[in-house]
Amino acid sequence: MYDLEIAGWRVPEPIISVALIALAIVIALAAHALFVRLLRRITRNTSFLADDVLFRRSLRPMRWILVAIALTLIRPALDLSPTADAIWKQAAGLIVPLLIGWLAISVIRASTRIVEIRSDITVEDNLKARRRRTRSMILSRIAVIIVGFITICLMLLSIPGVRNIGVTLMASAGLVGLAVGAAAQPALKNLIAGVQMAFTEPIRIEDAVIVAGEWGWIEEIKLTYVVVKVWDERRLIVPVSKFLEEPFQNWTRESAGLLGSVFLYLDPSADVARLRAYFEDMVVKEPLFDGRGKALQVTDVSAQAIEIRMLATAANSPKTFDLRCAIREKMLAFIRDEMPAAFPRTRAELGQAEWKRDAEPIRDPVRPPRSAPQEEGIGGPSGEGG
Template sequence: MQQIFPAHWDVPVQVVDALTIAAAIMIALAIHWVAMRIARRIAARTPESIDDVFVDAAARPARWILVALALASVRQLLHLDDGARALWGQAAGMIVPLLLGWLAINLIRAGGRAVELSADISVTDNLRARRRRTRSAILTRIAVFVVGFITICLMLLSIPSVRSVGVTLMASAGLIGLAVGAAAQPALKNIIAGIQMAFTEPIRIDDVVIIDGEWGRIEEIRLTYVVVAIWDERRLVVPVSKFLEESFQNWTRNSSQLHGTAFFWLDPTADIARLRARLEELVRANERWDGRGFVLQVTDTRPDAIEVRALVTARDAANAFDLRCDIREGMLAFIRDEMPEALPRGRMELGRPGWSEPVALPVPPAPGEQGSSGGAGAIPEDGRA
């Protein structure tokens, strides 16, 4: 770098060092700009947008990694004293692991995003897509945690004092591990449960579940907790271990298709065949019905009423719920307008044969009269007054 200037010029070494650093940074930024343009052009030629995600994720970390490499390459050209060289090495020991960890975490998250783009859960049969998204979400968070932990360890080990302390603590790592494990038992329990959930899959993204008496969909699966979106827009945050230790209902475990039911209490004399024909009309005219089947059955009897169940099928839980409401409303309107005799009625029997004749009651004598067997106030033997 000094040969750039004429020999008679007296240029301070600080200026030379500054120009050397600036030139190295400019060359690194130019290389990064050219490389990103080439990468984006290649990614734009593919119909999928997955490679674009990786290019965007690597753009910023790659820029600073190239700058760090450029500065490392010109280190020998700089006029640094021993203190400055030690500080330079210390900074490089912390910055390089940080940049590499940043790049690795961005690429891991880009991989998770790529899985989300390729696994479309908006289709009707989305079981495989939800399975891929669930595994990707859990494993991505685990990988990010591991890479972040390793990055921090490498950064700390670059400090000589911390490295010596770390070597000393290795002798008592067992006791420290036990103490930390006992203190962080709930968190470790949920982390291990999250890893187990990634492979056993008791729940998946967008599963319809009933837990703690609440109906909702699995919105997020974190490393230690799960977010359930309740139907009324509330959010239920549940520890991951709860899904492995306690019972819950999963309505979309094997398929998103469901059966929906609507119950009616009717009079025992109701014309079931007529109601069954009306149910068929309502079901076939409803767009939420998936065409698999429907049925109307008497499922219970009581002395004053019968229980009638309408069973219909739908492609998912949301459509099943709306279809049940439509069927319930339509059947009730039909019964009210055209079959009011099918509504439950109370019955009462007022009399039985032989009870129509009056029963004679004794007539007490009038005041002042003496009652006797032949007197004026006596009661005839036949019991009639």
């Protein structure tokens, strides 16, 4: 250690060490400030948002990494006791992996944010954007878990006691792995299903689905579960494995546009041609109709009614639902006002005996008709015998 005297007074070595540490920290912070100013000037001159996001996310980790580098460089100039030197090395073994892991996680999250910015899901045809967002979200969460796991392992390996018992732990790792795997089977199952979902893509962010009897949108995709926003603002939490093992409906698998159907049950005597003409004219004027297709057909016939199916297309699932409601309301109003006889009516067929009885004229229950023949000796008008 260098001796330092000021005005004949010898400065103690601990004060020199503290001063050197403080000087190293100040230099590191100054270098970081200069580096930040330079990068900010560069990012302002570019039209890309990616560099701005990456710059903001990595700002804080880089500051402390520069401080750690500066302290590492001045380490040989410090006169430390064996105890202090051991503490210094132990702290460096814990802090350096932590800072590197922090920076790596910040870069991963910045990349996810960049994908979100470049993938606009507010447009009508947002299939590719939702696909990129879903894959980026799932893979980034997996990457964060892996980086966190590696960081913790590196920190633990810097502790001599943990490193020394590592061989013993590795010898029993097989039995421990079996026990942990049996206990955490549901969690591991959903975790593996989450990784599989990132590549197979049965669902994506903002997909319209029907799962567990509920209709809603995919709001979040976690590693082990999916959050479905139900149409009435409820949230349905569904395990990831359910989307890989059980059937469900995905209304936006290939595109956002949908074909909506409306069914009406009318009397067999209804004028289908007149209904079709009104339907086609009404749908064309409907703002929710996107013009891709429309049709009105008789799809079934029974003894009591005919089934009429009306089809019309809309840009997405919410508009399709509203379009179906509008078609149903307007068709019912038209039939009620213009064709009330088209509503189903109940018909009954009478038997032959009942038909003959109903066809006879109504007679006086007391006096029989005059033209009715009377048998001799059998009740006449008075009901007496001959």
